[in-house]
Amino acid sequence: MSLMILDKGALTxxxxxxxxxxxxxxxxxxxxxxxxxxxxxGPIADPDELRLDYSTTILPPKKVLQxxxxxxxxxxxxxxxxxxxxxxxPTVLFGVHTCDLHAIRLLDQVFSQDHPDAHYLERRxxxxxxxxxxxxxxDEHSFCESMGTLSTDGGYDLHLTDLGEAxxxxxxxxxxxxxxxxxxxxxxxxKDDVHSLNDVRSSKQPHFxxxxxxxxxxxxxxxxxxxxxxxxxxxxxxCLSCGSCTNVCPTCYCFNVIDEVxxxxxxxxxxxxxxxxxxxxFARVAGGENFREKRSARQRHRFMRKGKxxxxxxxxxxxxxxxxxxxxxxxxxxxxxxxxxxxxxAE
Amino acid sequence: xxxxxxxxxxxxxVAVEQITDLxxxxxxxxxxxxxxxxxxxxxxxxxVLGVGEAPISITSSPSRSNGSFELCVRRxxxxxxxxxxxxxxxxxxxxxxxxxxxxxxKMRGKDMLFxxxxxxxxxxxxxxxxVLDEHDAFGRVIILYGSKRPEELLFRDELEEWKKRDxxxxxxxxxxxxxxxxxxxxxxxxxxxxxxxxPNNTIxxxxxPPIMYRFVLMELLDKGIPETQIYLSLERRMKCGVGKCxxxxxxxxxxxxxxxxxxxxxVKGIEEAL
Numbered sequence: 001m002s003l004m005i006l007d008k009g010a011l012t013x014x015x016x017x018x019x020x021x022x023x024x025x026x027x028x029x030x031x032x033x034x035x036x037x038x039x040x041x042g043p044i045a046d047p048d049e050l051r052l053d054y055s056t057t058i059l060p061p062k063k064v065l066q067x068x069x070x071x072x073x074x075x076x077x078x079x080x081x082x083x084x085x086x087x088x089x090p091t092v093l094f095g096v097h098t099c100d101l102h103a104i105r106l107l108d109q110v111f112s113q114d115h116p117d118a119h120y121l122e123r124r125x126x127x128x129x130x131x132x133x134x135x136x137x138x139d140e141h142s143f144c145e146s147m148g149t150l151s152t153d154g155g156y157d158l159h160l161t162d163l164g165e166a167x168x169x170x171x172x173x174x175x176x177x178x179x180x181x182x183x184x185x186x187x188x189x190x191k192d193d194v195h196s197l198n199d200v201r202s203s204k205q206p207h208f209x210x211x212x213x214x215x216x217x218x219x220x221x222x223x224x225x226x227x228x229x230x231x232x233x234x235x236x237x238x239c240l241s242c243g244s245c246t247n248v249c250p251t252c253y254c255f256n257v258i259d260e261v262x263x264x265x266x267x268x269x270x271x272x273x274x275x276x277x278x279x280x281x282f283a284r285v286a287g288g289e290n291f292r293e294k295r296s297a298r299q300r301h302r303f304m305r306k307g308k309x310x311x312x313x314x315x316x317x318x319x320x321x322x323x324x325x326x327x328x329x330x331x332x333x334x335x336x337x338x339x340x341x342x343x344x345x346a347e
Numbered sequence: 348x349x350x351x352x353x354x355x356x357x358x359x360x361v362a363v364e365q366i367t368d369l370x371x372x373x374x375x376x377x378x379x380x381x382x383x384x385x386x387x388x389x390x391x392x393x394x395v396l397g398v399g400e401a402p403i404s405i406t407s408s409p410s411r412s413n414g415s416f417e418l419c420v421r422r423x424x425x426x427x428x429x430x431x432x433x434x435x436x437x438x439x440x441x442x443x444x445x446x447x448x449x450x451x452x453k454m455r456g457k458d459m460l461f462x463x464x465x466x467x468x469x470x471x472x473x474x475x476x477x478v479l480d481e482h483d484a485f486g487r488v489i490i491l492y493g494s495k496r497p498e499e500l501l502f503r504d505e506l507e508e509w510k511k512r513d514x515x516x517x518x519x520x521x522x523x524x525x526x527x528x529x530x531x532x533x534x535x536x537x538x539x540x541x542x543x544x545x546p547n548n549t550i551x552x553x554x555x556p557p558i559m560y561r562f563v564l565m566e567l568l569d570k571g572i573p574e575t576q577i578y579l580s581l582e583r584r585m586k587c588g589v590g591k592c593x594x595x596x597x598x599x600x601x602x603x604x605x606x607x608x609x610x611x612x613x614v615k616g617i618e619e620a621l
Contacts, residue, residue: 072353075396080438082396084351114604115352115589227618254593257353257586261397268397270353275593282594285584286401286424289557291597291619301596309599 001177003189003197004169006160010185011167015047017183018092027090027126030064032057044094052095052160056138056322060250061100062107064093065123066274072119072257073270085269088122092179095132099144099320101155103250104129108155109314110253119272128175131156135204138323143336146212147321151201161197168197211336214343216317219307226342227300235338236296238331243276245302245325245333251310251318252276277301303338352589355394355440361415363435367499370466371431372406373418377441380414387474388448388580388608392588393418393426394440395433401426402585404607405444406469408476419469419501445588446607449474449552449578457550458486460542460572462563464535464555465494468501470580470607471554475509482514489542490517493535493559497521497528516542535559539566546571554580560621564611574612581607581620 006014019029029044032054039054041061071085096104111120134150144150152159157176160167168189171177180186189197214222246252256275261268275282278299283292292298310318319335326334362374377383383391383405390404401424407417422431430439451474459478463471478485490509494500500519509517518538520531531538535555551567553560560579567577583595585603595602597619600609614620 072351077396080357080396080440082355082357082394082440084354086351110591113590115591117589117591118351119353253591255587256592256594257400259397259399265397272353277593277596283584283596285582286427287421287556287582289582291583297619304598309596312599 001173002171003194004171004180004186005163005189005193006167006169006184006186008166012047014184015044015050015094018094018179019044019047021183022090022092025090027092029092029094030061031094041093050094052132052162054095056097056142056324056327058324058328059248060103060322060324061093061096062103062250062253064091065104065107065127066111066120066253066255069271069273070119071269072272074267075259075270076267077261078266082270084118086119086122088119088126091123091127092130093127094130095160096129096156097132097134097138097322098152099134099142099147099149099322100250101129101131101152102149102316102320103322105155106251106310106314106316106318107253109316113314128158128179129156130176131159133159133161133201133204135162135200135207137208139327141323141326141334143211143321143323145208145321146210146336147216147317147319149320149322150205150208161200163193163196163200168193212343213340218343219317219339220311222339222342222346223304223308225346229342229345231338231341232296232300235299235333236294238333239278239295239299240331241278241280241295241298242330243278244328244330245335246276246278247274248324248328249306250320250322250324251306254282277305299333303335306335307339353442353587355392355400355442357438358441360433360435360437360439363433366419366501366503369421369423369499370419370501371422373420373430374415375418375439375441376415382412382414383416383441383444384412385409385416385444385473386448387451387477388470388578389444389446390470390585390588390603390607391418391441391443391445392585393420393430394442395426395429396440398429399426400440400442400586402445402588402603404470404473404580406472408473408480410477410480419466419472421466443588445585446603447605449608451477454478454550455481455484456486457576458545458548459488460544460549460551460567461488461490461492462535462551462553462567463492464553464559464563465499466501467554467556467559467580468492471552472502472505474552479515486548487544488515489544490515491520491535491538491542492517493520493522493538495522497525497530518542534562536562536566539570544570544572547573550576550578552578552580557621564621568611574615575610577611579609579611579614581609581614583607
């Protein structure tokens with residue numbers, strides 16, 4: 001819609017005003033903040049907590065849109081009554097890197113197609129996303145450049161790019177425009193600002209190295225031909241089936257639903273929580289049959305989901321190259337190394 | 348705001364009948380005796396509040412929807428055990444119907460060969476009765492049914508009725524007989540040599556435990572039935588029923604959305620299917 005300039009000195013008052021106003025409406029501003037030596041997305045109570053210089057976060061911002069645990073319904077067993085619960089509140093999701101913006105766009109598709117998921121969609125409707133252009137790689141594990149997620153042309157309401165003394169703010173939606181005019185002091189970008197934005201964007205490119213040995217568009221077909229690849233057995237030997245890789249993945253959305261009942265056994269809640277295809281019981285049916293019993297088959301399923309199945313269903317790759325699964329894996333499994341191994345043996 | 352696709356509707360158990368040691372038949376009414384509006388082969392998510400939800404195929408045929416529908420449920424997990432403890436008048440939650448059932452419009456005019464094993468008769472019964480209720484629109488109706496033991500046979504009254512009908516060829520077998528059983532003994536595929544069919548004009552439908560598919564499919568293909576005319580109903584942990592939760596994935600397919608009924612042609616290259 002438009003390009004605005006926000007002086008860095010004006011950021012703190014803007015965030016401050018946002019925090020106060022959202023808090024008064026029962027809402028929250030969520031952004032990157034420090035936790036020990038890491039960063040997380042969490043509620044920002046003070047503008048000083050907001051760390052726009054963060055590298056990456058332990059969990060992706062999907063946790064704001066699809067929480068680790070949420071109530072879907074409350075029920076009364078004696079009266080056989082069920083009430084839907086939609087846990088949503090006004091939220092500003094501040095400082096989302098481009099890889100995660102790509103991931104959220106994919107989640108938007110997942111939860112709006114076919115049978116729309118009102119729980120996700122209502123949270124999404126109430127969430128304003130402020131993106132943040134990455135100018136340096138998070139660390140040696142990220143491979144956003146290879147996955148084409150180093151920049152984005154959408155998926156945000158506002159998008160910040162650090163120009164040194166100020167942020168260039170791409171205003172993409174009316175909600176973003178309202179936020180900016182309500183809380184911020186901004187000016188319209190001049191021609192010089194546009195030049196410096198283009199300069200920053202083009203000069204960042206060399207900082208990011210490609211880690212995939214081939215063009216990502218080949219990934220679905222490479223994986224399609226690699227169903228019986230020896231890699232899966234190797235990964236199965238390494239993998240501990242802990243499920244960390246899927247928990248930290250910004251595009252993993254599988255879940256389980258359980259009923260939790262109060263002590264009097266009269267009332268309860270139907271709760272949805274993250275689940276993982278890496279866990280032994282994920283594909284087991286009540287009769288005992290487990291359709292993905294081996295760890296090798298479960299690792300293969302993860303790779304296939306990220307590089308093939310999701311692409312076939314939604315037209316986007318399921319991996320955005322954030323590197324979180326590699327960073328978190330205690331068994332040192334690397335999805336990008338795996339992709340490369342499959343490519344190498346296909347040559 | 349749209350309503351939640353995960354909210355079950357309260358429905359009443361109007362009849363509960365023990366049909367084998369492990370299976371009970373539940374007749375269920377939706378509010379105002381509204382018809383479920385299902386296709387044969389579709390399933391519902393059944394809630395027992397406080398215990399959870401489980402996907403169950405609908406065993407009654409749409410042609411007999413008289414303000415109620417039937418589920419044949421084996422007691423095997425938490426939800427199904429809880430269901431088995433319920434009485435007529437008790438309430439359950441229902442979501443659905445979900446998934447792709449049998450495309451009956453593609454089946455009309457054809458001979459029908461049903462080959463269910465064990466509990467696999469439950470989903471096929473919906474289609475069998477639909478076909479029998481408009482038998483003029485179909486050719487021959489052949490039912491080959493096998494179970495492990497005589498006491499595990501489902502719907503015994505209906506099996507007897509089908510056997511007696513002139514317009515139905517119904518053969519029943521058990522893997523292991525006993526003193527009360529004077530019928531055929533042997534696995535379901537041993538019934539196949541007893542029938543001759545016109546393969547190109549035959550639609551086959553099968554459902555059963557995973558181990559059974561391989562052998563039944565081999566027989567059906569051996570008889571020359573085209574892969575596009577063999578239908579299977581697959582069992583998976585269809586937790587949400589709406590293609591989101593991921594539990595029922597068969598490689599890139601979602602059993603709950605793309606199935607649970609598939610043609611053999613659809614799944615034969617899908618490694619995790621069978």
